[in-house]
Amino acid sequence: MPSPIAAFPPEVFTAMLANLTMGDFARVLRVSHAYHTFVEPLLWTRIEMHPRDFHAQNAQDALMAEERAARPLFSYALAPELSRRDSEDLDGHERGERFLATFSGHETWGKGISEERRRALGRKVEFLCLPIHREYREPAVDPWNPFVHFENLVHLEISTFWVPPDTATPFTAPDYGLANLKTVKLRGYVDVAFVRWVLSEPAGIEELQLGILDAPVGTVLVGRERWVNPPALENRDLEYTDEEVIQSLTDEERARFGTGENLEHERVAPRARACLTRDIVVRMKSLKKVYLYKPSNGDKLNEDFLYFSEVSDKAILDEWAALLRAARATLESVTLDSRPVAEENCGDGTTNQAYVRMCANGPSYRRFVERVLPVLLEHKMWPNLQAVRLFGFERFDEGVEPEYYGDPDYPDGSVDVPGQLQDAFPEAAIESYRGRRTVIWNESGEIISGGDVLETANGFDTDEEEEEDE
Template sequence: MPSPIEEFPPELLASVVANLSSNDLCSLMRVSKAHHVVLQPFLWSNIEMHYRNFHSRICHDALHADEVAKRKEPPYDNGPEDSGKRYGSSLSAERVQKFLQIFSPNGFPKDSKLELGSLVKSLCLPVHDEETKFREWTCFENFSNLGYLEISAFWTPYLDPMQFSAPECSLTKLRVLKLRGYIPKEFVQWLLREPAGLEELQLGVLDRPIGGNCEGPDGWENPPPPENKHPYDMDQLSERERAYWESTENLDHMYVGARALACLTPDIMRRFENLKTLYLCRPSSGEETISEVYFSEPSDRRILEEWNALLTSTRGTLESVILDQRPSAEENEPDGTGNNEFMRQCANGPSYKRFVEMVLPTLIESKEWPKLKTVRLFGFERHDEGSDNYTRTPNYPNDSVDVPGQLKAAFPGVDISDHIGRRFLTWNTSGELMSAGDVLETPNAFDDGSDEEVEKNDHRF
């Protein structure tokens, strides 16, 4: 006689087990083979490896309600909240390491990996931090039925980067893809090999830091290639030679700031057919508040060219556009300013001007955006309300071209809002992002500009 659980309608069974913990599900699976077969997909379908309050910390306040509404909580306790002391981060790293070992080349047999991987429909995890020591990006080929993938990739300075060799297969069922941090370009391109079905895309991918933990170029863990070293005397070069070097990253500096990594090819961008939500984030250069840190203009132009091409190719289907510009700040910047004051000083810097030149004209072509409903801007304009004035008076009030005002004029029926945004905090000897204030983890406490909260939350991950 078959087990009664086998005859349960799937939707009724899903309702019954929806509120069970992972421990309860595991216990129920041990009742019989029939229970195991039927219940195993419920345990594996939604994998969430971040600490409990990760998403509330990285999310801007203006987007928090939407994030909560869309997020499905996993059927298990994913650990304590992170209070700025890495307890939650360390626990999630241990879990990620154990989970990814299953799918690594030395993990389970191939058939078992494919079987388990096919059960995962939603996967959200941090990778490549010091505890996880993650190097095997190819393990993601086992997740053939993924519809939702979110990766926050931390930098690991002591591991040689693995070259990613794209598998033959593709993740054709992806509908939501969110990528933050230090992720190989080739891996991003593989994930987007079949982009036609994608409905939501978030990109905040960063290039490798140039420096290391030792001060100065002589101690760099990842020194720039010799061809990136600019000539000492540019005046002695021909006009053509000067033009070449001025368009090339000058990475031969004591301090090199965070750099965005443009990943998408023209072919990928042409094949988006159903993209509705697009969130783009990049580091930027503000006012001359971090003069000792080199910010790469060529890198900034490349990412803005990608933004422009991506917006152009998807504007026929986009309903929501979120653009997040985060000025770079040195590791000791919080000693002098809170986030709000820093953003007030740095909103209309060189990167803002490049955005106005390269991307804004594409945005205001309203006739090409038939489905657009919302536009959210973070870090593009100065916000005086709630700012401190003790540091200095900004000298750029006339540099603003009022980006939100221009968009409102072009899209009278679209909900457009502008927000103060957040900065990137970087270790000035390496250009590596710190934990707080970056695209990986940004506590909401930063929004109040409190130096006490900044000091509490600024820690190396």
């Protein structure tokens, strides 16, 4: 006798399934062949590895409501809601790692799944959002090559924590691209070859978020042994110096970090990674919404302890200018997020707001004014622009801190970027916010992540701190 449930219209059956957990879905799949055929696409079409409300809670304060409204509900129950200050999404990290392992032939989690089956499942995935986080299990999970199975992606969102190159399989781009992509959001330490493959078919992309970071110098150079041979770290000579590591580098290792970089500095700030080719940029013909992130120069006093790469800052600003110029005929919304970098002890003495205010209108700001602002002010070339949002570009008060008086690197005042944009686009919404800082671990140079890879744990102020800082 057929099940009474089978008589329900598909849309009613789908609504009934909407409140199930992933475990419930797995059990429904095993009821019958008919159930399996109907339910499997629902389970695999939309893959979200983060807890509910995770993205809204990690967004800039001014964007939280918009982010929450834009996130679709999924066809399965997600993890409980997180507190905004939960330090890590460890369950999401492990879920993401296991998910990728399933599509990589991993000897533990991917064992017994044929390549044909992986291809079939991968083609069902249209929405994919997950963190990539190395959990230091052996054998390591391949972080990049599994994505070639997801040929029909429409939405791809990845937050990549630092993956040491000695533990990652090099990415091999297939001879096809992701032609169906509409939304791409890539944050953190994403492999450059992978980025270029994801964006190799850019004509249909309507929303783009990029916050790509280069390898953290402290981790790769100063702590090189920990990735090449982890057990050796336990017996590391306490007299081992950074200079000895630098002197031991091969020419090839030095070349990886370009020229003009002060590799011998004890602490190196995160470096933005420009990775878009000209071919990708000029074919962005449908782009409507763009969000671009980069680290910026920190407090002048902090610069004595922290080296900031002017080379990478100029390169990423030139990439911003090229992308904005190429896509301005279709762009409707532009969000630019510049976050001053602080070393880990900085957070002990200042609130986020105080630190960001001290860092505004500094060297990174001037480079932005020289390289990107002129492109934005070409108002006749932006027929569809509706909104520009800026984070971390203006001081929001008059004058500068007393210790900066007369310092040519930190001029008194600004060029009033929001005001100039409002004059150029009187009908558009021009919004400027203080934004957040980025705090790093001194030894490794990695961001102290407080959830999403770019969100610093003490980049947020408590409500009490915000009130005191006003």
